[in-house]
Amino acid sequence: MAILPLLTAPDKRLKKVARPVERVDDAIRRLMDDMLDTMYRAPGVGLAAPQVGVSRRVIVADVAYVGEEKRHEPIFLANPEILEREGELVWEEGCLSVPETQGEVTRSARVTVRGLNREGVETTLTGEGLLAVCLQHEIDHLNGVLFIDHLSRLKRDMILKRLKKLKEDEN
Numbered sequence: 001m002a003i004l005p006l007l008t009a010p011d012k013r014l015k016k017v018a019r020p021v022e023r024v025d026d027a028i029r030r031l032m033d034d035m036l037d038t039m040y041r042a043p044g045v046g047l048a049a050p051q052v053g054v055s056r057r058v059i060v061a062d063v064a065y066v067g068e069e070k071r072h073e074p075i076f077l078a079n080p081e082i083l084e085r086e087g088e089l090v091w092e093e094g095c096l097s098v099p100e101t102q103g104e105v106t107r108s109a110r111v112t113v114r115g116l117n118r119e120g121v122e123t124t125l126t127g128e129g130l131l132a133v134c135l136q137h138e139i140d141h142l143n144g145v146l147f148i149d150h151l152s153r154l155k156r157d158m159i160l161k162r163l164k165k166l167k168e169d170e171n
């Protein structure tokens, strides 16, 4: 297992639509495992392959790994698709690819998602609260969408300006 380097905005690789997985083979399983490692280390509750520079439709998540009792309940999904949505909620989001930034985003309160699990078997799961937010946030990444794209143009431009500066200061 390995910790992979994370891309941060602005980076055009984060804006690309990722390609579906044809088959969950050992290479995809290794990617999923490395992504999970990287996510736990960050730490984060979700991660999408484009964030580690891999333009494939793969996400991992674990919303149990927060707070006191860091339980491990990882979710691995290739080619995730939202089948059903219900309700609305507003959540204060952050993103490992948008450092030092938070913003309120309106999402569906409950989503049912279908995809291939780590064994390549089609599975369906329903999430609400943080899991619903996380699934929508990760699937957005596969479509080249960041949470700041859901904010007003003014807020997004202010954030991007700051992120650009952050990067310039790194160099």
Ligand code: GNR
Residues within 6 Å of the ligand: 043, 044, 045, 046, 047, 048, 051, 091, 092, 093, 094, 095, 096, 097, 133, 134, 137, 138, 141
């Ligand atoms: O770790 C993460 N926390 C989080 C909090 C609120 C809404 C979404 C997220 S996802 C984020 C990790 C990440 O950037 N995944 O793409």
Ligand code: NI
Residues within 6 Å of the ligand: 094, 095, 096, 097, 137, 141
């Ligand atoms: Ni993110």
